[in-house]
Amino acid sequence: MWERTLQDLIRGLRASKQDEAKFIATAIEEIRQEIKSKDMELKAAAVLKLTYLDMLGYDMSWASFYIVEVMSSAKVHLKTVGYLAAAQSFTQDTDVLMLTTNLLKKDFSSRPEEVAISLNGFSQFVTPDLARDLSPDLVKMLSHSRPHIRKRAVVLLFRVFQKFPEVIPHAMSRIRERLEDPDPGVVAATINVLCELARYNPSDYLSLAPLLFHLLTTSNNNWMLIKIIKLFGTLTPHEPRLVKKLMPRISEIISTTPAISLLYECVRTCIIGGMLQGTAGNALARTCVSKLATFLQDEDQNLKYISLLAMVNIVPTHPHLVAEYQDMILASVDDQDISIRMRALDLVSAMTNSNNLQAIVQQLLSHLVRTEASALPSAAQTLSQTASGTTQTPRLTSPSQNPAYRLILSQRILTICSQNTYENIVDFEWYLSVLVDLAYVASVDIGSEIRDQLVDVTARVQGVQRFTVSLMVKLLCDDTFLMNADQEGSCSEVLWAAAFICGEYCGELADPQKLLSYLLQPRVLDLPPDVIAVYLQATTKVFGVWASELAERWDSDDLPRVKDAVESTIERLADFVSNPDIEVQERAANALQLFTFIRADLNSYRPPVERGFGYEEVGSSSSNATEPDFPKSLFLIHPLSSTYELKTVAPNAQASVPIPEGLDLEAWIVPPPKESVGHARGESDDDGTIVETRMVKKGKKGKGKETGGAKARSKKKKDGDIGPERLAPAEEELTEAERAEQARLKAERLERQKDDPFYLSNDRHSRKPDQHDVDSIPVVHLDDLPPLSQAAENPRVPMLRSNDVQFSRQTFVIDRVGEMPSGAVSSVASSSSSPVPSVGLPAALINRGPSPSVGNGAATTTPLSGFPAYEVDDEVSGTATPPPIKVTRAKKKTKAVSGASNGKKRIAASSTMSAS
Amino acid sequence: MIHAVLIFNTSGKIFSLISARPASLCNFLDAPELEGFLVHKPEAGLGLGGPAGVEGEKLRVVYRNYATLYFVFVVDGAESELGILDLIQVFVESLDRAFENVCELDLVFHFDEVHHILSEIIQGGLVLDTNVEDIEIAVQNAAKARKESFATANPLALGAGGVGGSRGTGGLQTPLGWLTGKLTGVNTR
Structure with missing residues (x-):
């Protein structure tokens, strides 16, 4: 009688702020008692309290059986509590769910109030089993006498379809009927469901188009119109004829509707629904973009936001239309609202081309510069800070100061510059300066990305190497990075690149x-x-x-x-x-x-x-008189x-190295000892290159017989002459069973090694065949450096590029694809029509190779017999002006060069291998 | 689809991303901090699989601020951003009608009632109704059913009914029940 009600619990909780844990512990103890009570009211009250505590993060999964009990109560006010608790706490794995099937069935055929409660509750814990068992009842309920129930049933069916799609075909005709329901609420709910369903299988719902179009022309419920428009947006890509029919109506809505949300959805549907093709489409596109532009200028920030959101979709098809508003969009990147900035960033990245790249990057970079002005809080911010009693609330300052945002911005700069292997970059000296500036101003942990880019660009673009080296020398001479190396975001990883580049291209040093x-x-x-x-x-x-x-x-x-x-x-x-x-x-x-x-x-x-005594002992006395001075x-x-010479290596260069004749990679180098199961043993990889000792765990089940047999045999062997027996190759005396055992072990081993990065498996040709992002692969793959974590407190900005700095307008040759081994065997059929590599192999290397006779550096026109993988890259035209550049292309493999420190060695090694 | 409906007050620490935003900013939250969290991962074992072409679709956070309360909806691409703003308004209006000038404490002490009202607007992530009048009627009908059921089960009870003593919404409060509510601070605003 005097048990605590929910209200008492909440009040007590609010009163005992200091000792919340203790209070809740007692409360849960009480609930554990009450929930077992025979009195249904008490039990339900306990469940309700528990539901509240669940909201605060306390576990209630232990009570699921009691919840089912409360759900099954005949009294509506108790049943409601049960279903609420169930909706909140049941998951797909709750075991008592199987007990609810009959309960739900019963509730579905009960009084309307109970049906409503059970439908709502059920929507939160639909499982495939329940969906299958209950879908007939639900479909029947679509023609319930009360609109309220019909509405709930149709919405619930979406959940059921999600879990048990097989029922869709049977229910679809009934759902279609709901589109003509006398109650407008039911029609709207049905549209909501269809709108969701159409996202999964749009083509299945094309037959509804006439009905939907009728609703589109007759209804004046904005919410429903938005949904219908959205639904058409998913349908039109699958039925181009719809566009023609829809266009007049949508144009009409665009020009007449006062509801901005509806207007916006129409514009958006035009864009994503592919309605902007052809001449009529172009006119519509212009209307859409100008509407979006007015949103962009609106003082309502929400409209600004959605306008940027929609423009991202229109850029791929109509870049010129969006380009007209470039200044406005760039201004949005300066907005104080981080949401708008993020959307503007997306849009700006989509808009970049080789003409506007420099201006855009310059603008983005300027955001990263911490100026005193931007660090000063505005009057409003100062006021709110005073009000909240804190002196320093960093998040109220400009979003530019937010580290997460700075990181995204820095990454974005790198991505838009490096996309498609620096497709949009005309002036690489400018880009390298940007990279260095970024390292100075970023103050976030982006150093390793900058480092990779520096090394990559320098290796790919030969023309820029002298400039890079002079830039890197400046970095090495500047002790900013050295001083801040132990601070977060100091980007001192660039020193890695600086030292590496100065060392590697030391010939360019002044x-x-x-x-x-x-x-x-x-x-x-x-x-x-x-x-x-x-x-x-x-x-x-x-x-x-x-x-x-x-x-x-x-x-x-x-x-x-x-x-x-x-x-x-x-x-x-x-x-x-x-x-x-x-x-x-x-x-x-x-x-x-x-x-x-x-x-x-x-x-x-x-x-x-004085030569004549003392020097001869160093050697070379055998060489005749020309002693160097x-x-x-x-x-x-x-x-x-x-x-x-260090060069970019084609991503799949290693894979293309032809296997020398007579080398059987499958053959054992050292035949495995037969009693190896359960022992540590040397395993030879299939490539025959990696031999590793590892413990082979013996499987515990199902192998008794085989291993038993093997053991017996090995025992027998042990009895005999152990030494020579063990050492001798055992290959020829394998029995059939042993072969099977070996095959099985090998299969096991392959399975185990499949995901092991330290093994090269020989099915790598088949793996990742669809990966084509050459640019994402760094030339020299660098080891994961432990991120330097610190923030520069007083970063110097010594050399931020300003727009007036002029860079040399020379054109740069980019090695986009990298070097391939001579005699490469391509697993992808590639034509060898014009096998002219732009960067020749070093002379020293060529001389050792038998077939290709390519001059150092200069491209020769001699067709190379052993270079089937070379071909002219046809995308080059976009990147450079005369003279035409020939770029070698090849397919890729990610682990071409691994290991930062020995990157060079690896390259040399693989070249040697290929040349011999 | 609507993936989550959150209500919290200005002192909510977890939601500092939203409560730190001045009122003049837009009602859509794009925070770099949330990037990883909001990428839509289709449920494993989902019969239909993910919607075509929306793999990795980002969920959107739409919120509205009313006095000390923030109403946050997390939605996916099937919902209209501006439409959701309207829907939040519908939700708040419905709460206001049910609680008669709703305030924060109403929501704290009657969380079950808030759930019932929300269930008349959204069911299983889909919008059930957007008409405030219809919603109000449905809420009242449900409340009435619960109250009658409570009254028959507890003929001697003085309170307004419902297991948690939930406040009457249909104007059927007894004076005494109203008084006890006052005394215990339920209605104190």
Whole structure:
């Protein structure tokens, strides 16, 4: 009698804010008692309380049986509670649902109030089983005497169709009848259902078009008209003839309706329904876009928003119409409302072409610059901050300060620039400057993407390499990134790219010696290990190119300079040798040894006049009299890194390497020992390249016989002469059963390795055949760097591009597809009509290859016998002006080059393989 | 389809994305923070599969602010954005008619009643009715049925009826019931 009601519970909860957990624990304890009560009222009250607590996040799944009890009560006010609780807590897996079938059946044929309650409740927990069992009752209910019930039944049927589509054909004629229901509410509900259904299988509902069109012309219920218009929007792509019939009516609504929501839906349907083709369509398109443009100028932010939303859809077909409003759209990117900005961003990305790209990117980039003005809150914001009593509420400031938004904006800049392998970029020097600026201003964690882009662009566009190197030298000399490396969003990953590019294209360096000191400055030690490793590698390369340049125009005055440089390098390297990171340590040690060797050579070097004693011991005394007049060790390093040119590798280059004759990749290199089951054993991969030892778990069931047999045999063997028996190849003595066992094990192993990234499976040709986004694949795939997480507190913006900076208007040649191995075997049939690679293989490599005779760098017209995969890329025309560029094309494979640090090595390795 | 209907007040911490937006901004929320959450994943085991061509369709958040309350609807592409704004208005009007000048506390203490009203507008994610008059009548009929049922089960009860003592909507309150409600603060605004 004195149990707590729901009201008491809520009141108590609001009163005990400090000790909520304790209060709820007692309340749930009480509920657990009450819910078992024989008194239905009490039970229902407990269920209702529990439903409230469920809303607050407390579990009520344990009570599902009691809920069913309350649902089955004959009293409406209790039944309602039960169905409410069920709607809120039952899921597809609730086991008591199977108990409800008969209950629902009974309620469906009960008094109208109960039918309504049960229909509403059921709509929340429809399962395939319930849908199948109850659909006949529901279809029958479509002709219930009360419109209220008919309405509920027809709406519920959508849920049933979702779970049990087989019933659709039987029910469709009855649903169709509802379109002519005397009650307008039922018709509207039916339209809602059809609108949803048509999204799944539009063509099934084309036959309803005349009926719908009749409603479209006669009804004046805006909600229903919107839905009908939407429904036609999904139907017209499947029945072009509808367009002709609809166009007059829709045009009429567009020009007459006062309801903006209806007007907007009409415009939207015209766009997505493909009604804008042909001459009549063009006129309509113009009307639509001008309507949307008026929305865009409206002060109602909602209209602005939906207008941007609809314009995204019209851009692909009528870009010129939208382009007329480009300024207005760009202004929307500056809107203070983040929703509108996001939509405008979408639209702007869809609008980019090579003409407006620079202006758009410039504008987006300017958002990322933190100016004092934008950081100052407006008067209203200050007021609300004062009201809320907080001094600093960052989210009330401009959306530009929102890190999530900044990240999206930065990513968007990169995507629109790099889409379709830099299709829209005319001036790559500009793009590289944008990348560097972005790294300075982004203040979000986008460094690794910028890094990848820098490396990718530099490798693909040869003409821009000198510029990149000078840009990267500036980065390396600027200590902004070094200082902020440990802060979130500092983008210090670009230093990776900077060091890598300076090292890789060190031939383009203006002053290599100066760079050496920057590469080894003590602060580098604060960087992440993978960056330090690249710094060390770059140091060696830069020194190598400097030394060899020096040697070519050798002057005896240079000797002290070289000695100094080597001396200081060795001194600096000593710090790195003790780095805790193994990779850094190893590279530093390698470099140190090389430099020590050079030092020794330099010390023993005597100027040419004194030549005759002391120098011969370095070697080459066998070579006749032409002793070089410089220390030979100056040429020690340069060839190590410059023998092969780094180039983009076609994504499927590795897959196209022809298998040499006589190499059977299926053959065991070392036949597996037969008693291997259950033992650790060496497994040879199918490629024969990877041999790995791993534990083979023995399956527990169903293998008893086979393994038993194998064991017996192995035991027998053990009894005999173990040593030689084990070592000898066991291939020939396999019995049929063993072969079967082996095949099974192999199948198992393949299955296991299917998703293992460390295995190369030989069905890779068939995998991902439909992937064509060459541009998304970085030339040098970089290791996942641990994201540097910090935010620059006082980022400097030293070199933000402004519009007045003029870049050279040279045209750039982009290597879009990358290099393919010689004699590539393409698994995709590709014509070899004009096999002219734009970038030739390096001479050193070519000379070793048997067939192709391509000059270094220059394109020759000699057809290459072994290059079936080459063909002229026909999309090139859009990217460059004369002279015509030939770009090699090939199919792709994602893991062409993996591993950041050894990217170059890999490339060299695969080239070597292909050339031999 | 309507995927969710949320109501919360200005102090709702979880919903800071919406409650932080000044009134002058638009009623559609596109927050970068929600990007991952709103991508529509078709239910597994769904008989019909996903709607054609809307894989990865983004759900939209449409909201409206009334005094201290925010009404948030999460909808997919089958709904008209402006239409949903109207629907929120319909919902609030229906609440107002049922509760007579609705306020936040009404919704807190009569969450079941709010559910019943919502169930006359939306059922299973689809819109049932948009006509405020029809909705009001349906709500009253349902409430009346519950009350009569309660009255027959508890002939001696003084309260206005319903298991949770839900407030009468049909003007059938007894003076005493009304008084107790006043005293216990149910009707206090």
